[in-house]
Amino acid sequence: MNRTFAKAGRLSLVAIAALIMQLFIPFLASTATASSPNHAVVRLDRMSATMATGGSICVMPQSSSTISSVTVVFPTTSATDFVVNGTNTNWTTTNTPTSGWPSGAVAMGGIVTPAASANNGTKTVVFTTNQTTPSTSTYYCFNFGSSSTLTTSSAGATPSVYGSVATNADTTGAQYSLSIVASDQLALTATIVPPIFTMSFAANTDNFATNTLALGLNNSTGKAVSASTNASGGWVMWARGSNVGTSSKQSLKSVAASKQIQSASAVNTAAHPYSAGTEDYGISTTTAACTSGGTPTADPAYDSAADTKLGVLADNTGAFYRVAALTSASDTCPVTFKFVAGINVTTPAAGDYTDTITIVGAGLF
Amino acid sequence: MVMMSRGLLHLIMAVVMFATMPSSTSYKLNNYSFGNGGTAGSTSTTYGLNAVTGEQSTTTQTGTAYKEGSGNNYTQNAQVVTLTFTNPSTYYNKLLLVVNPGTNASDALYAVAISTDNFTTTNYVKSDNTITSSLTYPTDYRTYAGWGSASGTLVIGLIPNTTYYVKAKTIQGKYSETSYGPVVSVATSVPSLTVGITTNLLAVGPYTISFGTLVIGASNDALDFIKITYATNAESGGDVYIAGQNGSLSSARTGGTIPSVTGNLSSVSGWGAQGTSVTQSSGGPFSVTAPNYNGSSNSVGQVSTSFNSIFNTTAPVVGGAGSILLKARPTNVTPAAGDYGETLTISAAGRF
Numbered sequence: 001m002n003r004t005f006a007k008a009g010r011l012s013l014v015a016i017a018a019l020i021m022q023l024f025i026p027f028l029a030s031t032a033t034a035s036s037p038n039h040a041v042v043r044l045d046r047m048s049a050t051m052a053t054g055g056s057i058c059v060m061p062q063s064s065s066t067i068s069s070v071t072v073v074f075p076t077t078s079a080t081d082f083v084v085n086g087t088n089t090n091w092t093t094t095n096t097p098t099s100g101w102p103s104g105a106v107a108m109g110g111i112v113t114p115a116a117s118a119n120n121g122t123k124t125v126v127f128t129t130n131q132t133t134p135s136t137s138t139y140y141c142f143n144f145g146s147s148s149t150l151t152t153s154s155a156g157a158t159p160s161v162y163g164s165v166a167t168n169a170d171t172t173g174a175q176y177s178l179s180i181v182a183s184d185q186l187a188l189t190a191t192i193v194p195p196i197f198t199m200s201f202a203a204n205t206d207n208f209a210t211n212t213l214a215l216g217l218n219n220s221t222g223k224a225v226s227a228s229t230n231a232s233g234g235w236v237m238w239a240r241g242s243n244v245g246t247s248s249k250q251s252l253k254s255v256a257a258s259k260q261i262q263s264a265s266a267v268n269t270a271a272h273p274y275s276a277g278t279e280d281y282g283i284s285t286t287t288a289a290c291t292s293g294g295t296p297t298a299d300p301a302y303d304s305a306a307d308t309k310l311g312v313l314a315d316n317t318g319a320f321y322r323v324a325a326l327t328s329a330s331d332t333c334p335v336t337f338k339f340v341a342g343i344n345v346t347t348p349a350a351g352d353y354t355d356t357i358t359i360v361g362a363g364l365f
Numbered sequence: 366m367v368m369m370s371r372g373l374l375h376l377i378m379a380v381v382m383f384a385t386m387p388s389s390t391s392y393k394l395n396n397y398s399f400g401n402g403g404t405a406g407s408t409s410t411t412y413g414l415n416a417v418t419g420e421q422s423t424t425t426q427t428g429t430a431y432k433e434g435s436g437n438n439y440t441q442n443a444q445v446v447t448l449t450f451t452n453p454s455t456y457y458n459k460l461l462l463v464v465n466p467g468t469n470a471s472d473a474l475y476a477v478a479i480s481t482d483n484f485t486t487t488n489y490v491k492s493d494n495t496i497t498s499s500l501t502y503p504t505d506y507r508t509y510a511g512w513g514s515a516s517g518t519l520v521i522g523l524i525p526n527t528t529y530y531v532k533a534k535t536i537q538g539k540y541s542e543t544s545y546g547p548v549v550s551v552a553t554s555v556p557s558l559t560v561g562i563t564t565n566l567l568a569v570g571p572y573t574i575s576f577g578t579l580v581i582g583a584s585n586d587a588l589d590f591i592k593i594t595y596a597t598n599a600e601s602g603g604d605v606y607i608a609g610q611n612g613s614l615s616s617a618r619t620g621g622t623i624p625s626v627t628g629n630l631s632s633v634s635g636w637g638a639q640g641t642s643v644t645q646s647s648g649g650p651f652s653v654t655a656p657n658y659n660g661s662s663n664s665v666g667q668v669s670t671s672f673n674s675i676f677n678t679t680a681p682v683v684g685g686a687g688s689i690l691l692k693a694r695p696t697n698v699t700p701a702a703g704d705y706g707e708t709l710t711i712s713a714a715g716r717f
Contacts, residue, residue, distance in 0.1 A: 039601065043714035045672070047560065056714075100606055100672035102716055139716075162525065162556060175457065175525045176717040177597070179560040183570030186562075186591060188691065188707040190576040190614055193621075195701035230581070232619035232700035293698050329621070329698040365701055 038062055040165035040174040041102055041139060042072070045146060047184040049155040050080055054146030056100050057127070057165060058139040059108070065169040067108070067131040067140065069116070073164045074123040074150065075178060077157035082150065084120040090148040091115035091125055098141070105139035115144070123161070155182045197229040197363030199237075206339060213343050213353075217274040219284070219307050220339040225359050227296070227326070227333050233364025234327040237335055238320035239283070241313045242356035248318040250355060252281045252341050257350035261341055263312045268301045268321045271309040280342035282310035283357065285323050285335055293330025299323050310340035313357060320360060327364075443537035444469045445546040448477070449517070450531050454648075454681060455554040455598045457525040457717075462490070463517035464533060466509045474506035474536045478545060479520065483530045490531075495522040506536060528552040554598060558715040560605065561594035565688075574709075576614075579695050584630035584663040587691040591711075593676060595651060595685035599715030602678035604654070607638060607689065609668040610708040614693060621700030623693055625707075630663040636693035637665025640675050646684025652677055653687065665692050672712050 039060035046053035057072055074082045085091070091114045095107040110130025118125045131140050144150075157180060166173025202224045209221060229235045241250025243260065249267055251260035261281045265272050274280055284304030287296045299322050302311035313321060324335040339355065449463040464475050477490040478500075489500040492507070512518050523529060529552070532545040564572050566589050574589045597603050614623040614636055626635030639660055640653030653659040654674040657666030666675070676687050 039717060041603075041714050041716050043604075043606070043672075043712055045712060046710065047712055097671040099669075099674075100608075100712070102604065102714075103674070103677070159555075172524075174717050175556045177556040177558040177599075177715060179558045179713060181560060181562055183572060184562060184711050185570075186564070186572040186574050186709045186711075188574045188576075188587070188614065188709055190579050190623075190693065190705035191703055193579050193581065193695050193699050193701050193703075193705065196581065196697060228697065230696075230698050230701045232616075232621055232702070292696070329700045331696075331698050 038165060038167060038170045038174045039139075040176050041105075041141070042163060042165065042176050042178065043100060044150070044152065044178060045100075046152065047179060047181050049152060049180050049182060051152045052146055052148070053150055053152055054144050055150070056141055056143050058101060058105055058141035059165055059167060059174075060136070060139045061134045061167060061169060062136055063169050064133050064136065067129050067134055067167050067169065069168045070108070070127045070129055071166045071173065072125045072127070073161075073166075073173070074125075075153070075159040075163040076123055076161035077153045077159050079157040080154035081157075082123060082153045084118055084123050084125060084150060085148050086118050086120045087148065088116060088118040088125075089114045090145070091118055091127075092145040092147075093127065094143045094145070097143070100143075101141040102139050105141045108140040108142045111142040123163075152178075152180050155180050193230065195231060195363065195365050197231060197235060197361070198227070199359075199361045200226045200228075201359075202226075206337070208339065208341070211351075213341060213347075215343060215345065216276060217280075217308075217340065217342045222286075222336045222338040224334040224336045225361075227335070227361050228331045229363035230329045231363030231365040232329055234325065234330065235333070235361055235363045236325040237323050237359060237361040239313055239323045239337070239357050239359045240318060240320045241315045242358065243315055244317055245315045248315050250282065250313040250315050250357070252339070252353045252355045254348065254350035254353045256352045257348035259348045259350065259353075261343065261347060261353065263310070265312050267312045267314045267318060269312070270300055271302055271304055271311040273309050274340075274342045277344050278342060279344055279347055280310065280340070281355075282312040282340055283323075284310050284338045284340050286338075287324055287336070288334045290326070290330040290333035293328050293333070294326055296324045296326040296330075296333045296335060298335065299325070304338075304340075307338065307340075320358075323359070443473055443535040443541040443543045445543045446475055446533045446535050447546050448531055448533050448549050450529070450549045450551045452551050452554060455557070456519075456523075457554045457556045457598055458523050458600065459519045459521045460523060460529060460551055460553060461517050462512070462520050462531060463515065464509055464512040469509070469535055470537060471510070472508060472537075474503065474508060475512060475533050476500055476502075476506045476536070477512075477531055477533045480530045481524070481527055483548065483550070484532070490520055494518055494520055496520070523553050525553050526555045556598065556715070556717050558597045558599065558603065558713065559595070560711075560713040561592075562711050563592045564589045565592060574691060576691070576693055576705075579693055579705075581695050581697050581699070584692050584694045587693070590691070591689035591709075593687050593689065593711070595676065595678070595687075595713065596683050597678075597715040598681045599717045600681070601716035602649070602680050602682065603713065603715035604674040605676040605687075606672035606712040606714075607668055607675045608672045608710050608712070609670060610710070612668070612670045614705040614707050616700060616702035616705050618704050619700040619702040621702055621705070623695050623699055623705065625668045627657050627665065627667040629660070630665060630692050630694040634694045634696045634699075635665075636668075636691065638668050638675065639665050639690045639692065641688050641690055643676065643687040644684070645678075645682050645686070647682070648680055649678045649682035649685055651682050651685030651687060663692060663694075668707075668709065672710075
């Protein structure tokens, strides 16, 4: 019996305690907090009116909850409205380039391409993401493509419904504004880059190594002629001899000996090696790399990298023949010319053997 | 026979005694209630509660801005507080609240209620200046200093383009709380971003910028420059971006290019952009983005096929403006042509 009465006493105390508690309930902590909204950046690649465009979407969350979805609402305007293509597969996403994002922004983790859904009626596109433990002081961004995704409104249109960017953690989202202008592009022109072609001669005279030609093949020391041009097609050099010779070939001429040393080969045929014991005369050319723009090519009729061949130019009555060329704009391209003479025992002795070759060039604009 | 604890018996006896005491053979209290008894919380450094004299009536003197319990004698009572509620800078997500304490003591506490429908529904401004659906004592009550004194406090986390209504009540100690004071209201603004693009010669598009004839081996300034205007109330400012279609000045006829570079065209060839002449009417500052575009003389930043920020602001700005100069230096092997060109695109965004 005592236990029953004690139980009744405890129950009564509980009831009284409950009554007293009700007096203090209003003072007990009972806080319901509203979540802070995200921050957002929406940048369009094209701000021109009624223009197809892609762009970038960035979210700075206000909680560290995983961002599993980003819902973008584009504005609704009173004039020509934004158009959201309703085919979600058009809304492809990328994480590069990043230069069009706010400073310090990073790529949105787990961004899925294409978007999960797109609806022009609500101007809403939903993107699936998986950004775990985001920082509340960092923008997380991704790009969306421009092919059949979004078309801008008319210029200066006032939204009746502002755009917003929401996430799974903040369904209210951050509102943003866009600026649509009549023209967002400028055409940059340079009316002309002036044409340039120059040739420079290291010297205007070139002598044989010794004043007395030896029997056999003799080469002069060689002098370089350099060409420079900004012609897109490059440049060409041509040359011909000055003495009028037999068969219109260049010749090494002595007035005193009434002698012209000439080659047996025809003009502008492939450079040939010297044949011992014969008289021969012509030029040889070698080339070297330009300071910029490549290395010129010596024409096969005069190319003698080892100084063992020579080619025959025309004389003053003949044509200029190409000796070297380069097919691109280039700067300071050296072509070295050597006089090459071969004498034999029948070559008359004289001290006035001479020849002048004329070298010309042109840029191919 | 009912058994009970000693304590419960005493409690019941006290209740019974209270219920029956106020009468004797020669008098009887016809009406009574608990008055403002006790000493805990009835004083502070600036006020004290003198005495309890009981109430002559259970009715109260009320007005639109006050309520007085008759018969009580207060040394210092909480005074109803008024508020000043403004949107001083076209805020879209916050508003400035200033408490006007009147003659309230410095240790009076104020709680603020807020609503978007003139208190059909009521929320409260929390201690972190966001909005909550319930009011917590004492956490959400603050002194005048706690509410920012004369400078006020920004209530944050608000919805753009919405009228907010606020009112406040005062507590002095635990026994003196006023009703809510008068309601004041103000609206948040809409988020805004306004960008303007012109040149020094053209107020409307299509826009062209010409270099004229380029001098080889030297830095050449374009004959025109781009003018940008920028204004936003975005909380963290924003950026103006620039990109080129090709990343170079290109000649279709020759295939020649002058690539865009970041560098000093006094010594390197190429072309690029330089931001300059930045100003603002208020806020900002509107600045040239470093380090590529804020050079001087012939230093330029690259205009690539990707957008790069050329101007920026870290805060809302009104009347932001800047110019973009373009410079080019061809080499002596840049193919000669009269059709070098590039298409520039300007983009902009606000950090809302």
